[in-house]
Amino acid sequence: MISPPARPPAAPVPPPPGRASQVRQKYLTAALLVLPFVALYLLFLIYPTLRVLQLSFTNADLSGNGAYVGVQNYTRLFGEPTFWTALLNTLLFILLTAVPNTLIGLGLALLILRLNRLKNLVLAAFFLPYVLPVSVVTNVWNWVLDSNFGLFNFLTGSTVTWFQDPVWALPSVAFVTIWWTVGFNILLFIAGLRNISPEIYEAAALDGAAGWRLFWSITWPNLWPVTSLILLLQLIAQFKIFDQIYLLTQGGPFDKTLVLLLYAYREGFQQQHGGYSSTIGVVLMAVILLVSAIQFRLLNRGERS
Amino acid sequence: MRLSPLLALGLALTSAAHAQTTVVFWDFFGGGDGARMKQIVDQFNASQTAIKVERTTQTWGNPFYTKVHTAVISGQTPDVMTYHLSATPAGLQRKDLRAFSTADLALGGLKSSDFQSNLVATLTTDAKNAGTNGLFGIPLDTHTFVVYYNKDVLKKAGVLGADGKLMPMKSVADLTKTLQAIKTKTGVTPIALSSNQDSASVWRLWYSLFLQQGGSLVKDGKLSLTDLDTKGRAALQIMADWSKAGLITKNVTYPAGVALFTAGRAAMMLNGNWEVPTMVDAKAKSQLKFDYGIMSFPALYGNNGSTWADSHMLAIPSNAKTPLSPEKLKAVMTFIGYVNKQGGNTWAGGGHIPAYLPTQASAAYKGMQPNTQYSATSAKDARLEPTAPIFGVGGPVYDAIGVNFTPVLLGQATADQGIAKLKTALQSFVK
Amino acid sequence: MTSSPPLAPAVAATRPPLTLRRRLSRLPGAVVTFLTVLLAGAWVFPLYWAFITSLKPENDTVALPPKLWPETIDFSAYTYIFQNSPVVRWYLNSVVSSLVITVLVLLLSMLCAYALSQINFRGRRWLYWLILAGFMIPFQASLIPLFILVNKLGLVNDVMGLILPQLAAPVAVVIYKQFFDQIPSELGDAARIDGASEARVLFSIFLPLNWSITFSLAIVTFIAAWNNFLWPFIVMNDTAKLTIPVGITQVQSAYGVAYAKTMATAVTAAVPTIFAYLIFQRRVTEGVMATAGLKG
Known part of the structure; x- marks a missing residue:
């Protein structure tokens, strides 16, 4: 509406860009830049997330056709022993991975940081498994832990069928998971340890703190933001555990390693119960959101104090 | 496989008389079955130039049927595939299968009366139960549960007759006594049965014992649980007792079960007839350090020798988006005809009982070794799985058996508990 | 211990x-x-x-x-294995899909992050929060609707069905936005006064300042795309269309007990990521830390 006075209307054909059109121009540019990503994001992440809620109230199959059935899927789910088995196994798996993986990561980070010339080489050795595809990891460990011809049982004289044993299957998968992913935690811990300023250590050392006391009074509290970040990432990752279990144990022996996502896969893709499987998905999502929220609060408190 | 109509048209127009039709074939065969199917396909491809069969093998069981279903709903199916007769009710419920018309069969030089009648009848019933009609698969074989035995060990235990066969057994008590004799006299595990990550083997043994007592899981076309508390429980108790007494392997996976028997560390193996090639090949390569025999699963309750059985079939997946073209259909049927006719005896070499009657009647099959040791009796005693969508390969019952019975075999639960949990599971499947 | x-x-x-x-x-x-x-x-x-x-x-x-x-x-x-399985095909499938994913993820995230950081439009805070929320959403929980959607689009068993859902991850957007936020606004403004378009500002000023993080993100995205298992496993049907991490699991069942062959497939599948890591070790480290929310 306010025409720019500075510029004389020399060329009458294109109307001079007004403020309104500048604003329009700005929005157009923003939209063009934002749209490709946001469109994909809404379509392939947000939409399925909302749709899974809707599907959980239907008896849909894998092509998405189904009728509204109310809360029937939910009553069936909570009355189904298999669901509780899967939930329990998932929690057990988290217990067997999240905490050990964090502690081992911290320990190895401390060991690596004190090295000089060998530092990069040793770090690479621990991190290398992290860049491997999961099926490579499971193939390699299936071979090393093979009950008859595996190297491990040969060296130890054990006859345990690691991935098929009702007691050992879950811990074995947990162990493989730690071997595979601990490098990630080491990296984060190294970054965290480097961020602790040397002055703090020097001051504490002057006070006579050393060894264990130095660790507990300085390192551990200063490292807490990183530690809790790692715990959070671990926790969320292990709730979604599927690949290693599917490839190593298929949930067996007799559902001893059945976890939530595998249960959802079985019901949804193998038995075509899309609606019921969506219900498991909703529960999984609710749990993960809840954990994220709790951890987020803890994390903030930890940072503030 | 995914050509735009225009491109397809272009290809059709330019294709000369010698153009090759490609047939995409999915199967689930590994081991000896896989080697034989490969041989049949290779021979078929070499025998003519008009059709080329491209075979891909997917993982047996659930993974296979999951892939087939996702292929069907996305309209990107193979042209022909293998299928289990026991999985047909579920396949029909999911609408994964396309019916064969009489005209289709004629394209391959076949007619439904060429095939063993009980298999065709079961297929017809399956179709009727699913509210449709037609022939949704072409049976290739009957395969069943047999006993492989190590003659050297049995002789040592004093349970081998002069004829080189296991001494006759009329009851479960007889069999148990035989097993105990083997264990005490030789120290070898009497029976290799895989039960770890292999619910199918547990089901096959349990279901055979259940059937021999006259048990039934489907009555009047409906799931019936009444026999489970009596006959079903008794069958499971027998298995639990054997397990407890160390007469049967515990917590052994499928390949390990086979390895135990071929290594001479188990006196017998309860397994499907598809392991026949393993034995034949091992013997031929002189990797087998003992003499073996094969017999039908014994009749342990009077004369009722009923034994679990299933049938491999060839089937065409349904595809509403892009139905088979007439050329493709002709090619598929030609291949199916070849597998049954020229390939019939190769397939029977896998231990199976051919479904195609002319092959069954052929001299080559009748003299086939070691099949003759069991095939006549086994063919008579073979009982197919219950015809309901929850049963069969890829269905939820196999999983339920594994989950609820394996702890009983390991001594972690009682037979009563195992049966009770199975009943709950079965009820929830049909809800 | x-x-x-x-x-x-x-x-x-x-x-x-x-x-x-x-x-x-x-x-x-x-x-x-x-x-x-x-x-x-x-x-x-x-x-x-x-x-x-x-x-x-x-x-x-x-x-x-x-x-x-x-x-x-x-x-x-x-x-x-090279003669009896489609290992070469799987390799090509993996190389093509991983490269396309890497390029598109970086490009789309960069464009979006640039707008969020540099253009002051209404709703941008709200949009940024929506994208941040994606961090907490596990796509695995909505596999069924995702599959149904991709099937409705006709993309099951299609390389686009494999790629598109993998582009919807918010991580790179958030990292780029944080980096763009740190660039003094005078730099961009000066160029804009000279008449440069937003695209020019992004590609000739902002991008060169962020080459390092772009490179690190590229390697980490590539490795992640190469290693992805669950979605390619679900969405691809034909053996010839599989990516290598999924393909090698199919081979296993066909071989039976054949350890040398199984290990040969494992080694073959692992070689690209191992080399990528050993050559670009520092970049991988940087990228991993950036995606975890820590600056290297």
């Missing part, structure tokens, strides 16, 4: 006052170093063992006692 006493001096050694260092330079330090190196060796040993197994003739793999070094180097397992 992780917090056993020898670790305590290690803490001190990270930023040690001199007296401590002198104390540590004595024997116990050497022992800890030795044990650390030994542990590192044990950690990669399974990979070595897999590699060695793949170079043995099939019969030697189960020979007792196992030989830590193959007596004759035998490539027959590799020849076999």
Whole structure:
């Protein structure tokens, strides 16, 4: 509406860009830049997330056709022993991975940081498994832990069928998971340890703190933001555990390693119960959101104090 | 496989008389079955130039049927595939299968009366139960549960007759006594049965014992649980007792079960007839350090020798988006005809009982070794799985058996508990 | 085992006052170093063992006692898998899809992050929060609707169905936005006054300032796309269309017990990511830390 006075209307054909059109121009540019990503994001992440809620109230199959059935899927789910088995196994798996993986990561980070010339080489050795595809990891460990011809049982004289044993299957998968992913935690811990300023250590050392006391009074509290970040990432990752279990144990022996996502896969893709499987998905999502929220609060408190 | 109509048209127009039709074939065969199917396909491809069969093998069981279903709903199916007769009710419920018309069969030089009648009848019933009609698969074989035995060990235990066969057994008590004799006299595990990550083997043994007592899981076309508390429980108790007494392997996976028997560390193996090639090949390569025999699963309750059985079939997946073209259909049927006719005896070499009657009647099959040791009796005693969508390969019952019975075999639960949990599971499947 | 006493001096050694260092330079330090190196060796040993197994003739793999070094180097397992399985096809599928994913993820995230950071439009805060929320959403929980959607689009068993859902991850957007936010606004404004378009500002000013993080993100995105299992496993049906991490699981069941061949496929599938890591070690580290929310 306010025409720019500075510029004389020399060329009458294109109307001079007004403020309104500048604003329009700005929005157009923003939209063009934002749209490709946001469109994909809404379509392939947000939409399925909302749709899974809707599907959980239907008896849909894998092509998405189904009728509204109310809360029937939910009553069936909570009355189904298999669901509780899967939930329990998932929690057990988290217990067997999240905490050990964090502690081992911290320990190895401390060991690596004190090295000089060998530092990069040793770090690479621990991190290398992290860049491997999961099926490579499971193939390699299936071979090393093979009950008859595996190297491990040969060296130890054990006859345990690691991935098929009702007691050992879950811990074995947990162990493989730690071997595979601990490098990630080491990296984060190294970054965290480097961020602790040397002055703090020097001051504490002057006070006579050393060894264990130095660790507990300085390192551990200063490292807490990183530690809790790692715990959070671990926790969320292990709730979604599927690949290693599917490839190593298929949930067996007799559902001893059945976890939530595998249960959802079985019901949804193998038995075509899309609606019921969506219900498991909703529960999984609710749990993960809840954990994220709790951890987020803890994390903030930890940072503030 | 995914050509735009225009491109397809272009290809059709330019294709000369010698153009090759490609047939995409999915199967689930590994081991000896896989080697034989490969041989049949290779021979078929070499025998003519008009059709080329491209075979891909997917993982047996659930993974296979999951892939087939996702292929069907996305309209990107193979042209022909293998299928289990026991999985047909579920396949029909999911609408994964396309019916064969009489005209289709004629394209391959076949007619439904060429095939063993009980298999065709079961297929017809399956179709009727699913509210449709037609022939949704072409049976290739009957395969069943047999006993492989190590003659050297049995002789040592004093349970081998002069004829080189296991001494006759009329009851479960007889069999148990035989097993105990083997264990005490030789120290070898009497029976290799895989039960770890292999619910199918547990089901096959349990279901055979259940059937021999006259048990039934489907009555009047409906799931019936009444026999489970009596006959079903008794069958499971027998298995639990054997397990407890160390007469049967515990917590052994499928390949390990086979390895135990071929290594001479188990006196017998309860397994499907598809392991026949393993034995034949091992013997031929002189990797087998003992003499073996094969017999039908014994009749342990009077004369009722009923034994679990299933049938491999060839089937065409349904595809509403892009139905088979007439050329493709002709090619598929030609291949199916070849597998049954020229390939019939190769397939029977896998231990199976051919479904195609002319092959069954052929001299080559009748003299086939070691099949003759069991095939006549086994063919008579073979009982197919219950015809309901929850049963069969890829269905939820196999999983339920594994989950609820394996702890009983390991001594972690009682037979009563195992049966009770199975009943709950079965009820929830049909809800 | 992780917090056993020898670790305590290690803490001190990270930023040690001199007296401590002198104390540590004595024997116990050497022992800890030795044990650390030994542990590192044990950690990669399974990979070595897999590699060695793949170079043995099939019969030697189960020979007792196992030989830590193959007596004759035998490539027959590799020849076999290259001739009898579509390993080369799977490789191509993986290379193509991973490269396309990497390029698109970086490009789309960069564009979006640039707008969020540099253009002051209404709703941008709200949009940024929506994207941040994506961090907490597990796509695995909505596999069923995702599959139904991709099937409705006709993209099941199609490379686009494999790629598109993998572009919807918010991580790179958030990282780019944080980096763009740190660039002084004068830089962009000066160029804009000179008449440069937003695209020019982004590609000739902002991008060159962020080459380093772009490169790190590219490698990490590539590795993640290469290694992805669940979605490619679900969405692809034809054996010829599989990516290599999914493909090698199919091969296993067809071989039966054949350790040399199984290990040969594993080694083949692992080679690209191992090399990518060994060559670009520092970049990978940087990228991993950026995606975890820590600046390297």
